[in-house]
Amino acid sequence: MSVVYDFKENIKKDELEKISKTLNNGGIVVFPTETVYGIGADATNSNAVKKIFDAKGRPQDNPLIVHISNLEMIEEYTYGVNAVEKKLIENFWPGPLTIILKSKNKLSNYVTAGLDTVGVRMPDNDIALNIIEASKKPIAAPSANVSGKPSGTKLSDIFEELNNKVDVFVDGGNTIIGIESTVVKVEKNVVNILRPGKISLEDIEKIGLKAKLDKHIFKDVKEGEKVESPGMKHRHYAPTTKAILVDFDDDKTMLNKIKEYKLNSNEKIGIICYKEHEEYLNSIGLKTIVMGKRDDLSEISRNIFSLIRSIDNYKLDVCFIEGVKRQYIGTAIMNRLIRACGYNIL
Ligand code: AMP
Numbered sequence: 001m002s003v004v005y006d007f008k009e010n011i012k013k014d015e016l017e018k019i020s021k022t023l024n025n026g027g028i029v030v031f032p033t034e035t036v037y038g039i040g041a042d043a044t045n046s047n048a049v050k051k052i053f054d055a056k057g058r059p060q061d062n063p064l065i066v067h068i069s070n071l072e073m074i075e076e077y078t079y080g081v082n083a084v085e086k087k088l089i090e091n092f093w094p095g096p097l098t099i100i101l102k103s104k105n106k107l108s109n110y111v112t113a114g115l116d117t118v119g120v121r122m123p124d125n126d127i128a129l130n131i132i133e134a135s136k137k138p139i140a141a142p143s144a145n146v147s148g149k150p151s152g153t154k155l156s157d158i159f160e161e162l163n164n165k166v167d168v169f170v171d172g173g174n175t176i177i178g179i180e181s182t183v184v185k186v187e188k189n190v191v192n193i194l195r196p197g198k199i200s201l202e203d204i205e206k207i208g209l210k211a212k213l214d215k216h217i218f219k220d221v222k223e224g225e226k227v228e229s230p231g232m233k234h235r236h237y238a239p240t241t242k243a244i245l246v247d248f249d250d251d252k253t254m255l256n257k258i259k260e261y262k263l264n265s266n267e268k269i270g271i272i273c274y275k276e277h278e279e280y281l282n283s284i285g286l287k288t289i290v291m292g293k294r295d296d297l298s299e300i301s302r303n304i305f306s307l308i309r310s311i312d313n314y315k316l317d318v319c320f321i322e323g324v325k326r327q328y329i330g331t332a333i334m335n336r337l338i339r340a341c342g343y344n345i346l
């Protein structure tokens with residue numbers, strides 16, 4: 001049986017100690033970060049890390065992010081950082097930014113999926129930092145969800161699918177950001193964004209660095225095509241219900257296209273939509289699920305995974321999801337939505 005510790009109000013010392021013992025004994029622990037919930041193990045212990053892959057059903061070619069609580073761990077487990085990486089760390093850590101660094105081979109091969117690099121980040125969440133610090137180990141922690149499903153942003157969304165597969169669940173309430181960290185690799189002094197997140201291209205340019213989005217951020221990976229990050233190849237975030245992204249620059253076209261679809265179909269149609277569109281879409285007979293106000297990208301990112309998880313409850317034939325502007329965290333939201341919809345776009 002998995003045990004649940006409630007750290008919503010405060011971090012309990014005796015339970016923190018039990019968590020660090022569990023991790024040091026090769027157990028696995030679900031805990032909150034500022035992005036999404038993670039499922040963590042001692043990154044130096046292959047038996048422990050293997051359990052994460054088993055619990056998630058994660059393909060073994062997809063490496064895990066290693067979470068650290070102090071900069072000495074960088075020295076210990078990687079060959080260090082260059083000036084650009086240092087600047088990223090100074091500006092964005094602790095925070096939702098994962099940096100791919102050369103690995104020293106002191107970590108389990110399961111963590112790196114056999115690559116000579118490792119993704120490292122320092123989370124901006126007291127519970128996560130305390131757990132890492134208490135265990136005195138780098139903690140490998142992918143998102144807490146069964147592979148293919150949306151990442152968990154609150155415990156109730158993931159409890160059933162991971163219950164009895166992990167030793168401990170730590171409840172820290174809803175995560176603040178709601179989508180996973182930005183993953184970057186610095187090459188020739190350019191910050192290549194392999195997975196967009198809260199730390200955006202614009203944020204990185206604002207501190208005076210050159211940045212670019214990897215070509216696969218909005219595109220499917222073709223069979224046999226080489227990718228910078230193995231996670232790009234895998235099916236992700238999808239509900240069982242057929243989902244279609246509605247992506248138009250102006251609202252009028254967007255609503256007209258949806259209405260046209262509705263008029264020509266006898267399917268039961270739902271839509272994850274902006275608050276501003278709720279009334280109209282209801283009036284033309286769609287089941288509406290509100291993602292937040294159109295311009296509040298933080299609210300949308302906080303809600304989106306939980307809403308995608310909820311789609312299957314409505315027994316719809318098809319569910320539309322309204323797209324957002326591809327700027328700041330909107331780039332990351334669109335990256336997840338395109339995948340959730342399996343590249344189906346209206
Ligand atoms: P998750 O752990 O579920 O948040 O996913 C981690 C993401 O980071 C996946 O898309 C991985 O493919 C990517 N990643 C982790 N380590 C590396 C690495 N060494 N090189 C490239 N991508 C990585």
Ligand code: MG
Nearest residue numbers: 142143151180
């Ligand atoms: Mg994941």
